Amino acid sequence: MIRIQVDMGKCQHYGQCVFEAPETFRLNDDDRLEYEREANEADREKLEAAADVCPMQAITLLD
Amino acid sequence: MPDAGDHPSRLTRPTSADLVIVGAGLGALRTAEAARRAGFSGSILVIGRESHPPYNRPPLSKTALISELTSADLAFPLRSAVDDVEWMLSTAIDRADLAQARVTTSGDQSIHYDHLVIATGRTPRRLPSSVAPDRRHVVYTIEDAQRLRRSTSAGERVAIIGGGFIGCEVAASLRARGCAVTLVCSGDVPLERTLGRRLAEALVDRHRLEGVVIESRSRVLELVDRVDGVAMSLEDGRTLVVDAVVEALGSVPAADWLADGDVVVEAGVATDPWLRARKASGGVWSNVHVVGDVAQVPHPLSDQASIVLPHWSTPVDTARVVGAAVAASARGERVSALPAFSALPTFWTDQYDLHMLSYGMPATADNHELIAGSYGSECVVGYSRQGRLIGVVGVGMRSSVMALRDRIGQAI
Structure with a gap:
C-alpha cells in the first residue's frame, strides 16, 4: 500500500497529476484538487509520474 | 545519495562512467530515473556546476523572493532507483571532445563516457555593465533569489x-514586498508575443492596478553606478535612477563547453526527434542526447520545426525520451524504433492571485479567440495556426482548460 500526501498549502490545483494518475487525483466542480489517500503498489509508476510532474512539488508518496 | 546539506566536495575522482550527464538540475535527475526505469544498468555520473543537488526553480521568482528559502527547501526527493547515481557537484565542464567521447572539467580532469546527456540548461542574458552585483540581479539560481530578496526592501x-x-x-x-517596481520592456505590452494582445493587456492592467509602472517600447542602453543609485539610460533619452535592477532578458543555451564539438548550436543544441545531438557535419551523434531547455528539438505541434521549449515541463518530458533511448542504445537496439519526442508543452504562471495555465504553443499562433469568461477576469483563450488549435491558455477556469487540452493539434 502506498500512502499519498498532498501539501495543500503548496498545491495550486494545476491538475497535472490528474493526467498521470486519474484514478487517484481529480479536480472537483470548483476546480480544487481531490485525491485518494491510499493506492496499490501496482500504481507506483503512475503515482511517481504524478508526483514528478507537479509544478509545485506538493505530492509526497509514503511507503 | 547526497542530501541538500551535504558538502559537495567528493573524495572520489571518477575517470569514466557508462552514462555521463552534464548539468545537475531537474533534467539530469529525471534522465537518470528514466534510464533506470527503462532497464539501463550501467554506471551514471552527474556533473553539475552548482553546489546543490537538483532543486525546483519556479519558486525562485515567486515565494523565494517573499520569504527566505534554501535549496534544501526546494530539493527534489531522490528515489531509491537513483541511489547508485554518482553526483559530482560544484564542478564545471570546460570542454567536450565528442569524437573521443570525453568531457573535461575546469580542473582539467578528463572523464570518458559511453553515453553523454547534455543537460546544462540556459544562461541568463546580461546587459554589459559594471554595476555592483548587490544592485544588479538575475533570477536563475537559489543564490540569485536569496541575494535579490536580501538586498531589496x-x-x-x-x-x-x-x-x-x-x-x-x-x-x-x-x-x-512593497518595493516601488518599474517594468521596462521593449515591446508594446509585456507577454504579448506569447499570449496575444488582449490577454497580455489584461495582465498588464492588473500589474498597473497593483502599482507597477510599465515602461513599454523602451530599451535600456546602459547601466551606471551612481551615489544615488543605478542610472538606466533609456533609448528615448531619459534616465531612470533606481536602487536595484533585475535583468530578465531571456537566456542563451549553456553550450559554450561544446564550442569545439561537432554540434549545431542555434537557439539551443539542435537535435533529431529522439533528442540526439545533430552533427554540424551531418547526421547525429548516436551516443549524445540533449534534455531540457538547452535542447532545440523538432515537435509535431510546430510542424517539426526545431524549437526550444523554455518551460518547467521540458526537462521532465525530454528526459522520458532520452532515458529510454540511452537504455535501448546500450542494449544495441534501434533508438528510432522508439516513440519520438511529442509531449504537449505546458507552462503556468502565478502573479498576484492570478493563476494562469497553458497547454501547447500559443506563441506560435497566427490567431486567437476568447473561448470562455472575459479578459480581465477568469477566461480561456484558444490559439490557432493555419486553422489548427495549437494552444489553450486559461486564467483560472482550470477544468475548461484541461477539457480543451485533448483537442490541441486538431482542426478548429
Missing part, C-alpha cells in the same frame, strides 16, 4: 528589465 526602487514571464513574476513578488 519595502519602499526601494527596483527596475525589472524584460517583459517576459520571469520579469512579470518578479514584479508581482517585489510589489508584494
